[in-house]
Amino acid sequence: EVQLLESGGGLVQPGGSLRLSCAASGFTFRKYAMTWVRQAPGKGLEWISGISGSEGRTYYADSVKGRFTISRDNSKNTLYLQMNSLRAEDTAVYYCAKSVAGMDAFDIWGQGTMVTVSS
Amino acid sequence: AIQMTQSPSSLSASVGDRVTITCRASQDIRNDLAWYQQKAGKAPKLLIYAASSLQSGVPSRFSGSGSGTDFILTISSLQPEDFATYYCLQDYISWTFGQGTTVDIK
Numbered sequence: 001e002v003q004l005l006e007s008g009g010g011l012v013q014p015g016g017s018l019r020l021s022c023a024a025s026g027f028t029f030r031k032y033a034m035t036w037v038r039q040a041p042g043k044g045l046e047w048i049s050g051i052s053g054s055e056g057r058t059y060y061a062d063s064v065k066g067r068f069t070i071s072r073d074n075s076k077n078t079l080y081l082q083m084n085s086l087r088a089e090d091t092a093v094y095y096c097a098k099s100v101a102g103m104d105a106f107d108i109w110g111q112g113t114m115v116t117v118s119s
Numbered sequence: 120a121i122q123m124t125q126s127p128s129s130l131s132a133s134v135g136d137r138v139t140i141t142c143r144a145s146q147d148i149r150n151d152l153a154w155y156q157q158k159a160g161k162a163p164k165l166l167i168y169a170a171s172s173l174q175s176g177v178p179s180r181f182s183g184s185g186s187g188t189d190f191i192l193t194i195s196s197l198q199p200e201d202f203a204t205y206y207c208l209q210d211y212i213s214w215t216f217g218q219g220t221t222v223d224i225k
Contacts, residue, residue: 037163044219047208062120100165104153104169107168
């Protein structure tokens, strides 16, 4: 079964850091682009970062550029999101997702992990 | 960055109704558009990719059309399980979601 499982969310103070992980199983992880999408409470979906399969090219939304870093370890079938300089507006459920084929839509999503930035 | 504008932001409909949701891109995105359904507390579910390709396992009452800048998601006969929020996503250059359309019961 194709599955994504996020972890690492929690409560962090403004200015703090957090690293999210997304463990993948049931597919050849290195072949697919992966992404992080977040959803603030009561708000819509916001794409924030993506990474290509084997080459590891990275992409960021302006809202997180310079603060967040996406990476992947294809030997561990795991996607990461390092989040630094966190702000209250980063409070959201963070989802990881797998691309359908190349750098395209996302077909498999994790269950999400909640990040709360508050003092 | 490419902007995606969905309309309407919400609509009320009855079981059996035909429902259409539109999504407009700020520039030509060819057919690089997907549609998602999201229910409260759940991850989004892919319905349509490449503007008109039905994702495996998705009922045929869902269909997508359009290319360039204007796209439509159609639900031919609304079912009780279809009351949810729907999002478009462009994947032509990076990725951008529309703001969402909530479909609720009339």
